[in-house]
Amino acid sequence: MYNKLLSPLDLGFTTLKNRVLMGSMHTMLEEIPGGLERAAEFYAERARGQVGLIVTGGVAPNEEGVVFMGAGKMTNEEEASHHKIITDAVHREGGKICMQILHTGRYAYSDKLVSASAVQSPITPFKPRPMTIEDIERTIEDYAHCADMAKLAGYDGVEVMGSEGYLINQFIVKRTNHREDEWGGSYENRIKFPIEIVKRVRERVGENFIIIYRLSMLDLVEGGSTWEEVVQLAKEIEKAGATIINTGIGWHEARVPTIGTMVPKGGFAWVTKRMMGEVNIPLIATNRINMPDVAENILQEGCADMVSMARPFLADGEWVLKAIENRANEINACIACNQACLDHTFTMTTCSCIVNPRACHETQLNYIPTENKKRVAVVGAGPAGMAASHIAAMRGHHVDLFEADNKIGGQFNMAKVIPGKEEYQQTMRFYEAQLEKHEVNVHLNHRVSAEELIAGKYDEIILATGVTPRKVSFEGADHPMVLDYAEVLHQFKEVGKRVAIVGSGGIGFDMAEFLAHQGESPSLSVEAYANEWGIDQSYQQGGALKPADPEPSPREIYLLKRSKGKHGKNLGKTTGWIHRASLKMKEVNMLGLVEYVKVDDAGFHINVAGEPQLLEVDNVIICAGQEPLFELKEALENANQKVHLIGGAKNAKGLDAKRAIKEACYLMAEL
Ligand code: FAD
Numbered sequence: 001m002y003n004k005l006l007s008p009l010d011l012g013f014t015t016l017k018n019r020v021l022m023g024s025m026h027t028m029l030e031e032i033p034g035g036l037e038r039a040a041e042f043y044a045e046r047a048r049g050q051v052g053l054i055v056t057g058g059v060a061p062n063e064e065g066v067v068f069m070g071a072g073k074m075t076n077e078e079e080a081s082h083h084k085i086i087t088d089a090v091h092r093e094g095g096k097i098c099m100q101i102l103h104t105g106r107y108a109y110s111d112k113l114v115s116a117s118a119v120q121s122p123i124t125p126f127k128p129r130p131m132t133i134e135d136i137e138r139t140i141e142d143y144a145h146c147a148d149m150a151k152l153a154g155y156d157g158v159e160v161m162g163s164e165g166y167l168i169n170q171f172i173v174k175r176t177n178h179r180e181d182e183w184g185g186s187y188e189n190r191i192k193f194p195i196e197i198v199k200r201v202r203e204r205v206g207e208n209f210i211i212i213y214r215l216s217m218l219d220l221v222e223g224g225s226t227w228e229e230v231v232q233l234a235k236e237i238e239k240a241g242a243t244i245i246n247t248g249i250g251w252h253e254a255r256v257p258t259i260g261t262m263v264p265k266g267g268f269a270w271v272t273k274r275m276m277g278e279v280n281i282p283l284i285a286t287n288r289i290n291m292p293d294v295a296e297n298i299l300q301e302g303c304a305d306m307v308s309m310a311r312p313f314l315a316d317g318e319w320v321l322k323a324i325e326n327r328a329n330e331i332n333a334c335i336a337c338n339q340a341c342l343d344h345t346f347t348m349t350t351c352s353c354i355v356n357p358r359a360c361h362e363t364q365l366n367y368i369p370t371e372n373k374k375r376v377a378v379v380g381a382g383p384a385g386m387a388a389s390h391i392a393a394m395r396g397h398h399v400d401l402f403e404a405d406n407k408i409g410g411q412f413n414m415a416k417v418i419p420g421k422e423e424y425q426q427t428m429r430f431y432e433a434q435l436e437k438h439e440v441n442v443h444l445n446h447r448v449s450a451e452e453l454i455a456g457k458y459d460e461i462i463l464a465t466g467v468t469p470r471k472v473s474f475e476g477a478d479h480p481m482v483l484d485y486a487e488v489l490h491q492f493k494e495v496g497k498r499v500a501i502v503g504s505g506g507i508g509f510d511m512a513e514f515l516a517h518q519g520e521s522p523s524l525s526v527e528a529y530a531n532e533w534g535i536d537q538s539y540q541q542g543g544a545l546k547p548a549d550p551e552p553s554p555r556e557i558y559l560l561k562r563s564k565g566k567h568g569k570n571l572g573k574t575t576g577w578i579h580r581a582s583l584k585m586k587e588v589n590m591l592g593l594v595e596y597v598k599v600d601d602a603g604f605h606i607n608v609a610g611e612p613q614l615l616e617v618d619n620v621i622i623c624a625g626q627e628p629l630f631e632l633k634e635a636l637e638n639a640n641q642k643v644h645l646i647g648g649a650k651n652a653k654g655l656d657a658k659r660a661i662k663e664a665c666y667l668m669a670e671l
């Protein structure tokens with residue numbers, strides 16, 4: 001079935017093992033003591049998992065181009081020598097690895113930042129210094145030198161990062177290039193910078209070295225390149241000596257989500273498809289490709305010669321191997337949540353993965369077969385219980401997993417019904433396959449009691465019983481119009497046309513999203529998604545934007561919170577803006593500084609900044625936090641039974657699946 005993924009692609013001077021590229025990710029390992037050793041193991045594990053070609057996280061060609069002060073750069077032999085450990089490790093496993101050269105330009109988080117012109121980006125606090133002609137020439141030379149150093153370090157090639165709104169992009173479009181010299185003005189002048197870089201790199205590294213150019217095929221910003229301009233640049237980049245063209249979608253400052261979980265799978269492959277036939281070198285499609293069937297469709301429909309995936313290799317280092325062996329069902333899929341990868345990078349924390357806490361921690365967290373097999377009971381099959389059962393059984397323990405519901409997944413079963421979060425079902429699919437493979441005894445529809453567990457004489461009992469929605473205490477909280485989030489998302493109780501949501505954390509936002517949609521989720525159709533967010537697939541003008549045309553909400557919705565300030569300020573760094581924008585498009589009313597007074601037949605009586613207001617709503621839905629469920633703990637401990645608490649059962653405050661799964665994995669690695 002996956003033979004297209006496996007067919008070798010002859011590049012004339014090297015043969016790639018297959019048609020899957022592991023795309024660039026800034027893991028933050030490069031910046032911590034001992035991080036390059038950890039990075040070496042991270043990449044080696046992916047090469048062992050049969051990834052043919054890997055691209056590293058971005059490395060700056062000079063001091064001005066770093067992501068932030070102290071971030072990775074390659075400017076001399078000494079810096080190159082530190083990378084040898086990475087290239088050796090990958091080569092030992094039979095893989096190939098390219099180093100990405102990234103000059104951030106005006107996106108740099110440093111006071112040395114430079115750009116084509118002094119135009120500050122809307123997402124960074126610093127204004128760039130415009131580059132002089134000498135700066136430009138020196139920077140081109142720095143790229144060539146950096147590529148040379150990468151070769152010295154043992155890399156098989158480089159990827160020149162020309163997209164996502166970084167320095168090269170800043171030269172290409174008028175939005176950021178206001179120069180009047182030979183590096184600005186006409187399009188020909190503006191694209192001289194990337195062309196010269198690729199030419200100079202090729203001259204320096206010789207023939208047998210891969211140069212991938214990441215081409216911004218769809219800027220998604222006003223004043224971005226037109227399609228004709230993108231094609232012109234692609235042809236010039238080919239002439240300049242690139243080996244492969246990779247696709248870049250959207251600048252970082254674009255107001256259209258390009259990789260979040262709400263983006264349809266393979267949702268931007270149509271862009272690469274437009275470019276097919278325009279150049280003679282291979283093209284790579286990117287963005288939201290996470291399972292073999294998605295990759296396979298893209299290749300079979302002629303959208304690209306190769307596919308690139310980045311985050312899916314955090315979620316599962318054996319992705320390619322499992323695809324080759326027809327074990328797609330065993331792939332731990334990336335659910336595109338960004339919670340443990342990009343959100344970590346943007347908060348300067350080591351990257352990992354919500355569904356695979358081993359990612360970037362390969363030297364620290366390992367699941368070694370046990371020599372002391374135990375009988376283990378796991379209570380609750382939410383994310384914590386599923387992960388605990390999987391790891392324990394994989395290590396050789398005998399596991400009974402008890403779940404009160406008729407299916408595994410816990411609260412993730414509520415997450416997956418939110419429009420745009422359908423992907424979360426993949427996590428349950430993965431665990432179902434793993435629990436079966438490792439012969440976990442799964443007892444569904446079984447609310448286990450302490451007596452039963454004691455009678456079972458288990459060596460270890462893991463309580464992963466999760467949480468229950470927190471009750472509220474205002475007058476009328478027991479009125480029939482008041483529902484909690486589980487009654488809506490799990491029991492699917494009917495909700496009226498006018499709704500107030502109490503609480504604007506992650507679940508409050510998800511609830512608003514759920515109630516603001518009707519019919520098929522736009523995340524399931526590339527066209528519907530393009531209309532919802534304003535992507536012009538006919539590419540009429542530069543940047544390919546058009547007015548967003550979202551389906552109107554079928555309900556009037558109020559999202560309420562007690563504190564003042566922006567709604568959803570604790571949502572993920574890289575996704576909070578998307579959720580806010582989405583609810584704004586649905587005209588959800590966001591009210592802060594709200595005091596909840598009472599609910600009666602007239603509606604919801606509240607004070608907003610001290611002013612009384614009556615919301616004439618049909619339902620009030622409570623999304624005001626959770627309480628841990630650990631009622632079994634006391635009875636078990638009284639019977640001298642050893643108990644471990646993980647996930648929501650341990651602590652409901654600030655709970656998310658990242659913490660729940662991580663706690664399970666670390667506990668079970670040691671059991
Ligand atoms: P739970 O998921 O609550 O699972 C506990 C399980 O134990 C339940 O299935 C319950 O039936 C079972 N159980 C309880 N008592 C017994 C018993 N005595 N016997 C047998 N079984 C028992 N988190 C994120 O990280 N990212 C998100 O995007 C996200 N989105 C969410 C969206 C929604 C709408 C909701 C409701 C939650 C979301 N979460 C998200 C939160 C995440 O789902 C929870 O943090 C996570 O599920 C907690 O895992 P857990 O295993 O500790 O508990």
Ligand code: SF4
Nearest residue numbers: 334335337338353354
């Ligand atoms: Fe994918 Fe989420 Fe893991 Fe990041 S944290 S790799 S987005 S599943």
